[in-house]
Amino acid sequence: FKDDLSASPQLFTPMSPYGVDLPIQTTEDVLFGSQFNQPKELPTDFSSVDLSFLPDITQDNKEQNLSEDGHEMQKELDGSISRNKDSGIFMDESSLCCPDATQPSPEASGVCPPVTPMTPMTPVTPASESSGIVPQLQNIVSTVNLACKLDLKNIALHARNAEYNPKRFAAVIMRIREPRTTALIFSSGKMVCTGAKSEEQSRLAARKYARVVQKLGFPAKFLDFKIQNMVGSCDVRFPIRLEGLVLTHQQFSSYEPELFPGLIYRMVKPRIVLLIFVSGKVVLTGAKERSEIYEAFENIYPILKGFKKAL
Amino acid sequence: MAARGSCPGCGSAALVEDAHYAQQQLVCAACGCVLAEGLLTTTYTEEEHLREVAYSQSTGQKEQLSRCLQRGIRRVQDLCKVLQLPTVFEETAVSYFQRALQHASFHLVSLEKKELLGGCCIFVTCRQHNWPLTMGTICSLLYAKQELFASVYLSLQKELGLSVPALSLADLVKTHLNSFQLFRHTADIPAPFVEDKEKMVARTMQIVELASETWLVTGRHPVPIITAAAFLSWQSLQPAARLTCTFTRFCKLAGVDLPPPAHLRLKELLEILLRMASKLSWLRVFNMDKKTVVKHIGDLLQHRIFLLKNAFCLEDEEQRATALSEGSPGSPPAAGGAAQEKGCPSEGKRQREGSPRPLLPPCLINPRKRLRTAALSASDSAITGDEPISDSEIEQYLRGPEEIRAFRKAKAWQ
Numbered sequence: 001f002k003d004d005l006s007a008s009p010q011l012f013t014p015m016s017p018y019g020v021d022l023p024i025q026t027t028e029d030v031l032f033g034s035q036f037n038q039p040k041e042l043p044t045d046f047s048s049v050d051l052s053f054l055p056d057i058t059q060d061n062k063e064q065n066l067s068e069d070g071h072e073m074q075k076e077l078d079g080s081i082s083r084n085k086d087s088g089i090f091m092d093e094s095s096l097c098c099p100d101a102t103q104p105s106p107e108a109s110g111v112c113p114p115v116t117p118m119t120p121m122t123p124v125t126p127a128s129e130s131s132g133i134v135p136q137l138q139n140i141v142s143t144v145n146l147a148c149k150l151d152l153k154n155i156a157l158h159a160r161n162a163e164y165n166p167k168r169f170a171a172v173i174m175r176i177r178e179p180r181t182t183a184l185i186f187s188s189g190k191m192v193c194t195g196a197k198s199e200e201q202s203r204l205a206a207r208k209y210a211r212v213v214q215k216l217g218f219p220a221k222f223l224d225f226k227i228q229n230m231v232g233s234c235d236v237r238f239p240i241r242l243e244g245l246v247l248t249h250q251q252f253s254s255y256e257p258e259l260f261p262g263l264i265y266r267m268v269k270p271r272i273v274l275l276i277f278v279s280g281k282v283v284l285t286g287a288k289e290r291s292e293i294y295e296a297f298e299n300i301y302p303i304l305k306g307f308k309k310a311l
Numbered sequence: 312m313a314a315r316g317s318c319p320g321c322g323s324a325a326l327v328e329d330a331h332y333a334q335q336q337l338v339c340a341a342c343g344c345v346l347a348e349g350l351l352t353t354t355y356t357e358e359e360h361l362r363e364v365a366y367s368q369s370t371g372q373k374e375q376l377s378r379c380l381q382r383g384i385r386r387v388q389d390l391c392k393v394l395q396l397p398t399v400f401e402e403t404a405v406s407y408f409q410r411a412l413q414h415a416s417f418h419l420v421s422l423e424k425k426e427l428l429g430g431c432c433i434f435v436t437c438r439q440h441n442w443p444l445t446m447g448t449i450c451s452l453l454y455a456k457q458e459l460f461a462s463v464y465l466s467l468q469k470e471l472g473l474s475v476p477a478l479s480l481a482d483l484v485k486t487h488l489n490s491f492q493l494f495r496h497t498a499d500i501p502a503p504f505v506e507d508k509e510k511m512v513a514r515t516m517q518i519v520e521l522a523s524e525t526w527l528v529t530g531r532h533p534v535p536i537i538t539a540a541a542f543l544s545w546q547s548l549q550p551a552a553r554l555t556c557t558f559t560r561f562c563k564l565a566g567v568d569l570p571p572p573a574h575l576r577l578k579e580l581l582e583i584l585l586r587m588a589s590k591l592s593w594l595r596v597f598n599m600d601k602k603t604v605v606k607h608i609g610d611l612l613q614h615r616i617f618l619l620k621n622a623f624c625l626e627d628e629e630q631r632a633t634a635l636s637e638g639s640p641g642s643p644p645a646a647g648g649a650a651q652e653k654g655c656p657s658e659g660k661r662q663r664e665g666s667p668r669p670l671l672p673p674c675l676i677n678p679r680k681r682l683r684t685a686a687l688s689a690s691d692s693a694i695t696g697d698e699p700i701s702d703s704e705i706e707q708y709l710r711g712p713e714e715i716r717a718f719r720k721a722k723a724w725q
Contacts, residue, residue, distance in 0.1 A: 157715060161708045176708065179694075203696030211705045239672050242529050246477050254468065255477060258446045259461045261530035278529040278672045 131301040135232035135284055135293050139195060140202040142227045146189040146210055146220040155185065158216050174209060181205040185213065189220070192228075199227055199290065231285040232293040236301065238280050238308045245276070245307060265300065272296035276304070320344035379425065380412055387429040390452060394444070400436045407432040407471065414470050427455050427463045434464065438475045443482035445534060480523065480533055484516050487537050492566040493545070500564055503552035506545055514544035517612045518580065524619065525583050526672035527576065535573035538562065539580055542573075547608035554602055579673060586668070587611050587618040623670035 152172045156164035162174045162185075171184045181195040181202070191209060196202035206225060213220040242263045246255040255263040262283075265274040270292040275283040282300065287293045317324050318339035325340035337347040376384075384405050391401040408429055411417050417428060430449045437444040450460050468475060493500065494508040518540035522528050528536055542561050546553045558577060562569040581601045588599045591614065594607060604611075611618060668676070710718065 157718065158710055159708055160710050160714075178704075198694065200694040200696035204694055204698060204700075207696075208700055208705065211700050212708050215702075215705050215709060239526060239529075239675060243477060243523075250474055250476065254465070254475075256446075256461075256464075257478075257528075257530055258532055259464070277674075278526065279674045 131236075131298060131305075133234050133236065133297070133301070135234040135282070135297045137197055137230060137232045137290065137293070138283075139229075139231040140197070140199060140227060141192065141194045141229040142196075142199075142202045142206060142225060143190065143192050144206045144210065144225045145223040146185075146191055146213060146218070147223050148189050148219050148221070150185065150187050150189055150213065150218055152185070152187050155213065155216055159212060161212075174212065176205060176208055176212075179205045183209045185209070199230075202227065227288060229285065230287040230290065230293060231283065232287070232297075233281065233283045234297060236280045236282060236304055238304075239278055240276060240280055240304055241307050242276065242278055245303070249303065267296050267299060270295050274300055276300070280304075316346070318342060318344055318346065379422075380409065383408055383412065383425055383429050386426060387433060390430065390433055393452065394433070394437075394448075396433070396437065396442070400433070400440065400442070403439075404429075404432045404436040407435060407473075410471060411467055416466060416470055423455075424459070424463055427453060427460050428467065430455065430460065431464045431467045435467070435473055435475055438478065439473075441476065441479055441482060443479060443486045445478070445483065447534060478533060480519055480528065480537075481516060483533055484519055484537055484540075485512060487534065487567075488512050488515060488541060490567060491541065493564065503549060504556070504564060506548060510548060511541065511544055514548065514608075514612070515541045517615075518544055518608070521583065521612065521615055521619075522576075522580060525623070525670060527579050527583070529672060530674075531576070532570070532572060535570045536576045538567065538570065538573045539577040541565075542577065543580060543584075543605065543608060546605045550606040554605060584608065584611055586622040587615065590618050590621040619670075622667060624667045 150172075152164050152166070152170075155172050155174075156162045159172075159174065161176060162172045164172045169184075171186045174183045174185055175181070176183075179196050179201040181193055183194070183206070184192040191206065193202055193206040193209065196205050203225060207222060210220045210222050242255050245263055245265075246253045249265070252267065253263050253265050262275045262277040265276055267274060271286060272284055272292055273286045274296060275285075282297065282304075284293045284296050287296070316326055318326060318341065320339060321342040321344070323339060323341035326346065327338055327340045329336055329338050331348075334348060336345050338345050387404050387408050388401055391404060411428055411432065412425070417425070420428075430453045434444060434446065434449050436442075446457065446460060446464070449455075450457050453460070467473070488508070488511065491511075493504060493506050493511075496502065496505050515537065519528070519537060522536055522540065539558075542558050545561065546556070556564075558574065559569055581604065584604050585599055585601070588594045588604050588607060588611060591607070591610065594610075597603065599607075
């Protein structure tokens, strides 16, 4: 359902049975945004905290304001907490104090939406707030071993969706419509599957290719399926001064306008390469897991935001 | 270092190459028997254990510069002389080149790439000393393809872990203008076209700074912007005589290449200047266009800070943008002067005459209509990867027997 988030325009999806306007959206943000699990230093009572450091809420993209609206909601809810004792979410004070309360689910009586196993959380510095933007996966590259020698000419002859040009490339290029992907099948039995938009899609597509090869008469198996690379992209919605960014983060950035219009940022932890463009669009690549992309984006977002204010 | 063979004295295989008073000797580590010594001459001698020892090994010099390396170093030094670089640069570039060639990833590349590697080392050295050298210059000196140069440069940067500071636009302006042939009276340049170098450099620098502030520089090739700025500054210094001269003619007279994007940069610069001109009180009465605004570039540059603030909404850009895109015709923007709506505003962030437009890069102002891939729908995201695959679905991808026959026949013609 995380992908629903980026598609749905509404701010709050009514998922809670309690009928209280809960900041569920921020919870989801945090799942992807890999926010802190255990809020340690934050005060338990929000009313006394100075929240002036929060940015002004502008009219722009609601996605960006999700976290900010979440803060607003949190302040309102603070007031109502004393009255609303029957709401299971607010039982846990410690989870309330962090503005993007992430894990009330174990403590509270299973009220929050289930944490999908695909997004392992990694702790981040408490000072940052979730960006509210979720990078969208654009491409997954995976490999699998069919564990049998293949006759590529035979495959190209008997399969409709295959092309084989041995002079150009030593593999059969096969495509299927659903999920819309492309596979490179080598005579050794190894296969590369590209074009899927999620890990599950990639696995399903690879299985379909293996089935096609099986139906063509080869004893194909499905061994060592591994995701090799994941590419995601998103938009921070403000222009970025790349010349400034390359000055302050010289050891990570490479910006050569003569070669490429974007800035190449090699993040160390997680080991992801980001392509940052002046329009505010960011491409993240090199990930083996979805969480690395989300974590990398949450790491870069405060840096980019810092440049927005400095204009 | 252990060597092959066995000791004739004790039969052990532990042979070591060792130097005795700088004379190389092959010695058995077990019994100390000397198997071979460095000879001054290489001969096939009668003693079977005396081996032919090459000169380089006998003098103890393990390193000998390979011919390829020597040639590469000479090339680097020649390039530095052509570019008239200080000697420090030459030494640094040569050391980078040697380091790079020893690296595994560059040791076995093609000769073409090794030559480019030399050029890359010079380029990196210049950039590290803030010497404004563009890739275009190096590529033209090496007769290299830019893509190949780019890949070699990026891998060099990664392998050697070099930090290369950004290109300084100000220095590049000065260097680029140096190559313009308009600063001295010659036979083929009309008298009113000759210009004073200092004035032109100063004004070009100001226009380039203006372009940089208004998002025309980020992400773009620097040289076309400088060429366009030089043209505008040259025209504005004596507009009466020079307004009739076209950009192409200007570049031909100056003896400089006209890169294709320069026309677009010129258009964008003029658009910015026109917007600024609309905010200058004594120019508002005139109907400015691309030609006439050039006459007033001097004034515009003088008051550029004020004009930029008024002509473009610098703060709350997105708020303005969203307001414009939502198409609220009844609410004219707050800042800015006479908001005469000349025609209906088109969709998106289209500018209206007189109303400030957000200060954004051109790619955001004129977004190219792109097919946005839709986000994963709900059904897609419910895929687990382990669903059963129906036979019919797979069979649609397989050819029937008649089809195979037809395909075979068709292929036979190929």
